[in-house]
Amino acid sequence: MLKLAVPSKGRLMEQCFDWFADHGVRLSRSGSDREYAGRVEGVENLSLQLLSAGEIPRELGAGRIDLGVTGTDLVREKLAGWRSVVTELAPMGFGHADLVLAVPAGWRDCETLDDFAAIARDFRRAHGFRLRIATKYHRLVRAWLSAHEVADYQLVDSQGATEGTVANLTAEAIADITSSGETLRANHLKILGEPPILQSQATLFASRAANADEVAALMRKLGL
Ligand SMILES: Nc1ncnc2c1ncn2[C@@H]1O[C@H](COP(=O)(O)OP(=O)(O)OP(=O)(O)O)[C@@H](O)[C@H]1O
Numbered sequence: 001m002l003k004l005a006v007p008s009k010g011r012l013m014e015q016c017f018d019w020f021a022d023h024g025v026r027l028s029r030s031g032s033d034r035e036y037a038g039r040v041e042g043v044e045n046l047s048l049q050l051l052s053a054g055e056i057p058r059e060l061g062a063g064r065i066d067l068g069v070t071g072t073d074l075v076r077e078k079l080a081g082w083r084s085v086v087t088e089l090a091p092m093g094f095g096h097a098d099l100v101l102a103v104p105a106g107w108r109d110c111e112t113l114d115d116f117a118a119i120a121r122d123f124r125r126a127h128g129f130r131l132r133i134a135t136k137y138h139r140l141v142r143a144w145l146s147a148h149e150v151a152d153y154q155l156v157d158s159q160g161a162t163e164g165t166v167a168n169l170t171a172e173a174i175a176d177i178t179s180s181g182e183t184l185r186a187n188h189l190k191i192l193g194e195p196p197i198l199q200s201q202a203t204l205f206a207s208r209a210a211n212a213d214e215v216a217a218l219m220r221k222l223g224l
């Protein structure tokens with residue numbers, strides 16, 4: 001029996017149910033809208049759990065679930081050495097979002113990452129502390145800034161409403177997921193750097209601990 005987990009709410013859950021239906025497997029909640037158990041029809045030996053998208057990487061990593069749907073951003077952020085822990089089975093074509101670095105739109109002299117690196121150096125000298133970047137994507141942001149030789153900054157943890165931290169004076173810049181760009185615009189922020197830190201989408205992952213034959217049989221059933 002393979003254990004599958006999908007996001008427990010919102011558009012991600014609905015689009016996930018639609019994707020499986022298009023591949024001949026019907027997923028549904030087993031009880032009320034509040035119940036986090038699920039039902040599977042159309043394939044044998046598969047059980048369904050509804051979990052927080054943010055917790056699915058950890059459950060895959062621990063081998064407590066065999067298959068999971070979540071964003072590539074969350075897997076890369078939350079699982080060190082993710083390639084040795086999970087296998088990417090199928091990008092699913094929804095949940096597209098870019099992880100980006102953004103600064104106040106009014107920073108006219110900051111258009112490139114090189115400008116940002118220079119501003120960060122000057123900031124430290126002028127203020128006596130490092131420029132603050134609010135984010136929940138610590139691992140990905142650190143790796144990306146290091147690859148671009150930006151060193152004079154500190155990360156400030158923000159688990160939500162991250163774009164508000166600049167106006168609230170708890171950070172000078174942010175790194176967060178964007179799709180329509182509305183939240184950045186509404187908070188007077190502009191994106192720096194092209195391409196983005198990461199382009200994410202909802203993806204079906206298998207735990208490396210899962211039974212490979214059972215996973216291969218399911219993939220055939222899904223037509224993948
Ligand atoms: N505006 C958006 N458009 C598209 N995808 C998004 C957007 N915001 C977040 N996502 C994606 O949705 C996935 C889930 O994100 P989110 O952080 O909301 O989950 P979560 O915090 O684990 O949910 P929960 O509140 O259940 O804990 C991530 O992979 C993320 O990339």
Ligand SMILES: O=P(O)(O)OC[C@H]1O[C@H](OP(=O)(O)OP(=O)(O)O)[C@H](O)[C@@H]1O
Pocket residue numbers: 159160161162163176177178179180181182183184
């Ligand atoms: O570019 P947009 O289409 O405006 O979308 C971006 C927003 O969506 C996500 O927030 P979410 O609604 O998941 O809430 P959060 O602040 O708790 O992360 C993300 O963190 C951004 O804030």
